Structure formats: structure tokens, C-alpha cells
Amino acid sequence: MNYVIDIMLIAIGAALINNFIFYYFVGICPFIGVSRNVDMAFGMGCAVTFVMSIAAFVSWTITSLVLIPGAPISAYIGGFFMTAEAAQKIDLTILSYIIYIFVIASSVQFVEMYVRKFFPSLYKSFGVFLPLITTNCAILFACLTIMSHVSGVENPADAWDLGRALSLAFFGGVGFTIAIVVMAGIREELDLCDIPKPFRGAAITLVVGGILAFAFMGFTGVNSGLRKVLTFDQPVAQVEQNASAQDRNVQSRIDEMRQN
Amino acid sequence: MADQPTPLERFIRGILPENPVYRQLLGLCPTLAVTNSMKAAITMAAAVAFVLLCANTVTSLIRNLLKPHLRIVVFTLTIATFVTIADRMLAAYMYQMSKTLGPYIPLIIVNCLIICRCEVCASKQPVFTAISDATGQSLGYGLALASVAGVREILGTGMFFGFRVLPATWPDWAVMVLPPGAFITLGLLLGAVNWYSGRGAK
Numbered sequence: 001m002n003y004v005i006d007i008m009l010i011a012i013g014a015a016l017i018n019n020f021i022f023y024y025f026v027g028i029c030p031f032i033g034v035s036r037n038v039d040m041a042f043g044m045g046c047a048v049t050f051v052m053s054i055a056a057f058v059s060w061t062i063t064s065l066v067l068i069p070g071a072p073i074s075a076y077i078g079g080f081f082m083t084a085e086a087a088q089k090i091d092l093t094i095l096s097y098i099i100y101i102f103v104i105a106s107s108v109q110f111v112e113m114y115v116r117k118f119f120p121s122l123y124k125s126f127g128v129f130l131p132l133i134t135t136n137c138a139i140l141f142a143c144l145t146i147m148s149h150v151s152g153v154e155n156p157a158d159a160w161d162l163g164r165a166l167s168l169a170f171f172g173g174v175g176f177t178i179a180i181v182v183m184a185g186i187r188e189e190l191d192l193c194d195i196p197k198p199f200r201g202a203a204i205t206l207v208v209g210g211i212l213a214f215a216f217m218g219f220t221g222v223n224s225g226l227r228k229v230l231t232f233d234q235p236v237a238q239v240e241q242n243a244s245a246q247d248r249n250v251q252s253r254i255d256e257m258r259q260n
Numbered sequence: 261m262a263d264q265p266t267p268l269e270r271f272i273r274g275i276l277p278e279n280p281v282y283r284q285l286l287g288l289c290p291t292l293a294v295t296n297s298m299k300a301a302i303t304m305a306a307a308v309a310f311v312l313l314c315a316n317t318v319t320s321l322i323r324n325l326l327k328p329h330l331r332i333v334v335f336t337l338t339i340a341t342f343v344t345i346a347d348r349m350l351a352a353y354m355y356q357m358s359k360t361l362g363p364y365i366p367l368i369i370v371n372c373l374i375i376c377r378c379e380v381c382a383s384k385q386p387v388f389t390a391i392s393d394a395t396g397q398s399l400g401y402g403l404a405l406a407s408v409a410g411v412r413e414i415l416g417t418g419m420f421f422g423f424r425v426l427p428a429t430w431p432d433w434a435v436m437v438l439p440p441g442a443f444i445t446l447g448l449l450l451g452a453v454n455w456y457s458g459r460g461a462k
Binding site for chain 2: 021023024025026027028029032078088094095097098101102105131135136137144145148172194197198199202203204205206207209210211213214217
């Protein structure tokens with residue numbers, strides 16, 4: 001049960017509270033470049049979500065099997081030419097950036113081939129934007145967040161497993177899609193507005209993005225309340241009891257007022 | 261090659277006429293993310309300048325060996341190498357700052373500015389031109405980051421580089437330090453720059 005709650009908290013945190021665009025500012029380039037109409041923005045969001053999930057899966061696997069100290073594969077290979085104890089300490093995390101960018105580039109290539117084969121019309125509408133996903137900071141950011149939760153944690157039990165990593169990546173992508181689709185909807189209306197000339201295009205998009213970021217700041221407090229709702233132990237039962245007692249109080253007060 | 265700009269022209273162009281942030285809209289993620297204080301912005305700009313300079317030099321040196329279909333991969337791998345170096349250097353000598361900047365240093369790898377300059381200039385030009393282009397672009401980038409950070413830090417905390425510049429009665433506009441302030445500041449500055457440069461053209 002605890003595990004499911006954890007996953008849900010990570011998912012809602014990535015999608016709404018700490019939205020990739022409005023909280024961490026990653027993936028701004030497609031947010032400004034591709035948000036001209038809703039269909040395209042939705043397609044871009046789906047592609048990013050898909051690539052992000054694949055990249056998270058591969059990078060989690062590589063990180064936990066090869067890169068971190070004490071990882072099974074590097075320890076096994078190291079065992080051939082050093083003592084088992086020294087092999088447990090091999091730390092390859094310095095290579096992580098190079099490996100991640102390679103993983104992302106190859107998964108984008110893979111997605112491009114797949115889309116071209118099975119959805120030719122979608123492929124045509126994407127055009128140049130599909131290869132550009134490689135340089136989308138959001139994906140590398142997801143990989144780096146996962147790495148920081150796999151390596152460098154003091155307690156091995158706190159390290160993220162595959163499920164947590166995938167839920168962060170997938171729902172981070174969902175949050176990206178929400179943000180970019182909302183922005184595209186607003187921009188379709190903005191085309192009809194009378195905007196001062198210097199502000200047309202990117203400038204007004206950034207200002208509107210700022211106002212949207214205000215709106216998303218409203219989710220900030222949700223985290224603790226959500227934890228309370230999801231944890232079904234004593235304190236919450238107490239809270240509910242108090243709430244029902246309050247309800248009874250209110251009810252009795254209303255009755256009194258009626259009698260008066 | 262007659263209409264190619266000279267190295268000096270490329271250097272000057274990077275500062276305002278082709279400013280990476282205000283003109284080409286490149287590398288916006290760190291521009292928004294790390295500009296809540298001037299120190300962080302300057303460090304970030306220095307890191308970007310280091311990576312851009314090294315990557316441009318290397319790309320320009322190996323430009324005759326590049327195969328067209330593999331060039332993006334070569335660019336990103338070169339950049340990733342230099343970013344790793346910059347990241348380790350920062351962690352060694354400025355530990356606190358590297359904690360503050362966090363994941364945005366590794367995100368220099370996918371900064372469109374560097375890939376764009378490698379593609380547009382360094383992969384076609386000799387070394388000296390590439391270096392002067394990189395210097396101009398990174399100077400322009402630093403100025404852009406500093407302008408956004410200056411506005412945000414002064415209005416948000418009343419400080420500039422950690423020194424108080426506005427009177428203590430200034431009600432700190434905390435929102436300028438928070439995410440929405442970044443978007444709105446950059447949007448308004450972008451509009452102002454467009455207005456200023458459009459005025460001369462008329």
C-alpha cells in the first residue's frame with residue numbers, strides 16, 4: 001500500500017505540483033516553438049512523453065546495473081582484474097552525461113523510425129520537430145533526476161526502483177503535455193487579439209506563460225494534503241471524526257436557529 | 261565567401277544584433293531558471309562560455325572529418341565531454357554554487373545555443389573565426405542573463421550581488437524570485453528590446 005501511495009505522490013508531483021515547464025523551466029524551447037496549434041502541441045507532448053519513458057527506462061537500467069558503485073555488471077567485469085572488494089567500489093557516474101545523451105539520441109532515432117514506418121501522416125506533420133526532441137532539456141532532466149535518486153542516496157532502501165523512475169518520467173511527460181496544450185489553446189485565441197507590435201510572438205507567450213505559472217503555483221500546497229488523504233492511519237481517522245463532530249455541531253446550530 | 265562576415269563582425273554581432281537570448285531565442289531554459297540571483301547567473305554564463313568556446317574550437321578543428329549524417333551526434337558528444345569537465349571543476353572549486361545550480365549545469369549539453377553555433381558557424385569556418393564567434397555569442401549570452409538577473413534580484417530582494425541597493429523599506433516582491441517572475445521579466449524585456457530595435461528601422 002505504501003508503495004502505491006509513493007507512486008501516486010511522485011506522479012502527481014511530477015505532473016502538476018512540480019510541473020517540468022512551470023516549476024523547473026525545462027523544455028521551454030518546444031513550449032515556445034511548437035505551441036501554435038493544439039493538434040501539433042498534443043502530438044509533440046505525446047512524442048515527448050513516449051521518448052521520456054523509454055529514456056527513463058534505459059537510463060535507470062544502465063545507472064543501477066553499470067554506473068553506480070557496487071553495480072552488478074561493473075563489479076562482475078571488474079572482478080576479472082582486481083579484488084572483489086575493489087570491484088565493489090567502481091564508480092562510473094562521471095560518465096553519466098555522455099551515456100544519457102547517447103541513450104536519448106538513440107531512442108529518438110528509434111521513435112523516428114517507428115513513426116515513419118507505422119504512422120506516415122503523423123511523421124509528415126512533425127517534420128523537423130521530431131529530431132529536435134533530442135535537444136529537449138526535459139528528457140535529460142528526467143534522466144538526471146532519476147540518477148540523483150538512484151546514486152548518492154545514503155540508505156539503499158531509499159533508492160528508486162524502476163516503477164518510481166517510470167512514473168516520474170511518464171507523468172512528467174503528461175505534465176509537459178498539459179502545459180503545452182493549454183498554452184497552444186491560449187495562443188490560438190491570442191492570434192485574434194490586438195497585441196502591441198513588439199510583443200507579438202515570443203514576448204507575449206512568455207508573459208502568458210508567467211500567468212500560467214501563477215496558476216500552477218496554486219498546486220504547491222496540495223502535496224501535504226494529498227499525503228494526508230492517501231495515508232489511512234490513525235491521525236486521518238481522528239481528523240475525520242473531528243470533522244463529523246463539527247458537522248453535528250453545525251447541524252445542531254442550524255436546528256437551534258430554526259427553533260428561534 | 262565574399263559575403264561571409266569577418267571574425268570581428270561575428271564578435272560584434274553576438275552582442276546585440278544576433279544576441280542569443282533576445283534575438284535568436286536560444287538557450288532559454290537556464291535564462292529563466294538560474295537568474296534569481298546575479299551570482300548564479302554569472303557563474304552559469306561563465307560555464308556556458310567555457311563549453312561554447314571549447315566545443316566551437318574542437319568542432320572547427322575536426323570539421324573536415326565530419327560526416328553529414330553523424331555530425332549532430334559528434335557535436336553532442338563533444339559538448340557532453342566539456343560539460344562533464346565544467347561540472348567537475350565547479351564541484352571542486354565552488355561547491356556551494358554547484359549545489360545551487362544543480363541540474364542546470366548538465367543541462368548545458370542540450371542548450372540549443374551551443375549546438376546551433378557549432379552547426380551554423382564552427383563546422384564551416386576556420387578556428388580563429390569560430391573562436392571569435394564563440395566569444396561574441398557567450399558575451400551576448402552573459403549580458404542577457406545579467407540583465408534578467410539584475411531586474412529580478414533588485415525587485416525581488418532589493419539586493420544586487422548581495423549588497424542592498426534599494427532602501428530597507430522596499431517591500432520585497434517575492435514573486436520576482438519565484439517561477440512566474442522569470443517568465444514575466446523575460447517577456448517584458450524581450451518586448452522592450454523588440455520595441456527599441458524596431459524603432460530605429462522605421
